[in-house]
Amino acid sequence: MSNISELQVQTALKEVQDPYLGKDLVGANEVKKIQVDGGRVQVDIELPYPSAGVKDKFAAEVSRRVQAIKGVEQVTVNVGHNIKAHQAQRGVKLLAGIKNIIAVASGKGGVGKSTTAVNLALALARDGARVGILDADIYGPSQPRMLGISGKPTSKDGKSIEPMENYGVKAMSIGFLIEEETAMVWRGPMVTQALEQLLNDTRWGELDYLVIDLPPGTGDTQLTLAQKIPVTGAVIVTTPQDIALLDARKGLKMFEKVGIPILGIVENMSFYICPKCGNEDDIFSHGGGERMAEQYDVDFLAAIPLDRRIRNEADGGKPTVVAEPDSRLAELYMELARHVAAKLAAQAVDFSHKFPNIVIQNK
Structure with a gap:
């Protein structure tokens, strides 16, 4: 029976860098979900910028790092994005939509x-x-x-x-x-x-x-x-x-x-x-x-x-x-x-x- 912990997975994800934010995935708050079921691990990554061109690279690196944890048999990685509205100059309201x-x-x-x-x-x-x-x-x-x-x-x-x-x-x-x-x-x-x-x-x-x-x-x-x-x-x-x-x-x-x-x-x-x-x-x-x-x-x-x-x-x-x-x-x-x-x-x-x-x- 595998004893993989969420902390082990999180530690592995700290080794994956986001080159655009200059931080690791955990430090950048891009890890939204870690689910461990026996030897199966699922990781959901959410980038704050458009992800279509980089998601495969991120998924491959996350999978490689998590796969190296002893006892891991299968890794599923989901990478998506959520683009938020950010503040503009003071006193000017955002435009609708x-x-x-x-x-x-x-x-x-x-x-x-x-x-x-x-x-x-x-x-x-x-x-x-x-x-x-x-x-x-x-x-x-x-x-x-x-x-x-x-x-x-x-x-x-x-x-x-x-x-x-x-x-x-x-x-x-x-x-x-x-x-x-x-x-x-x-x-x-x-x-x-x-x-x-x-x-x-x-x-x-x-x-x-x-x-x-x-x-x-x-x-x-x-x-x-x-x-x-x-x-x-x-x-x-x-x-x-x-x-x-x-x-x-x-x-x-x-x-x-x-x-x-x-x-x-x-x-x-x-x-x-x-x-x-x-x-x-x-x-x-x-x-x-x-x-x-x-x-x-x-x-x-x-x-x-x-x-x-x-x-x-x-x-x-x-x-x-x-x-x-x-x-x-x-x-x-x-x-x-x-x-x-x-x-x-x-x-x-x-x-x-x-x-x-x-x-x-x-x-």
Whole structure:
């Protein structure tokens, strides 16, 4: 008769690390159930971020560790996820149905922010999350083309708009409402009003993450975002050269001032590998994003290479994560998404949606 204890199993699980949270499964509170029946052991693991792409790896490692316990004959491991709503900046309430809002920003244009944003959204969806993307660049919307979506959104009730959708991601952009070559000659107040309407009048449904692709800079759109939209965290995209880093620092400091957590920095166009000879070249310098992350004590999330395929696939309406799902480039975006989701999961949980509004009336 086997005398396996739950404590033995728990001790074995302390040897399994979650590389995205930087803790063991027990320390990260990811072990939800341990059941021992003779020589049979069942372990239920619940990750706080999308699990589809990593659950098999976790299950295999848990099974290996538990199987090593003397007397264990059979191990069953169930791995799932439970994505919670996390606190945004103080004084701004969460939006109904949207658990977390991720702002993807850059100090200047041309650093590949929109490409990073769309691949981040697609990667989160591929790992099993319910995801939307809001194209907040009113003057230069690019998400309709990148997602390969044409046509105009519809309205079922005449008041709200149904989001467009492709590759499992819901999307909204001013680009869906105007002709592609139409110039938006609008002043700041009109732009901010349009952004609020695109966000609030879209029937997003239930989302685990809404990725907001911001325009470059620190202007009216960013200020509206900080004051009126519950942003759970921001990702800063830069390239390695000094000019881009100067502007990226301004964006980072802006988010710090308004109390929006910085999830980390992505260094885009980090290096170039010649497709013919394989030689690696630092065209835009190297390591600037990593040094910036160290300077401001934030996470360095990813180094994305300068690769023609990334540009071609985004321009063609089928970004890298869906165009080449098994490629090294796609895996870089998948890892980026997991680190972003795990960084969010480590923040304080927002419980406000669980409590009803209390109204006191004098009669």
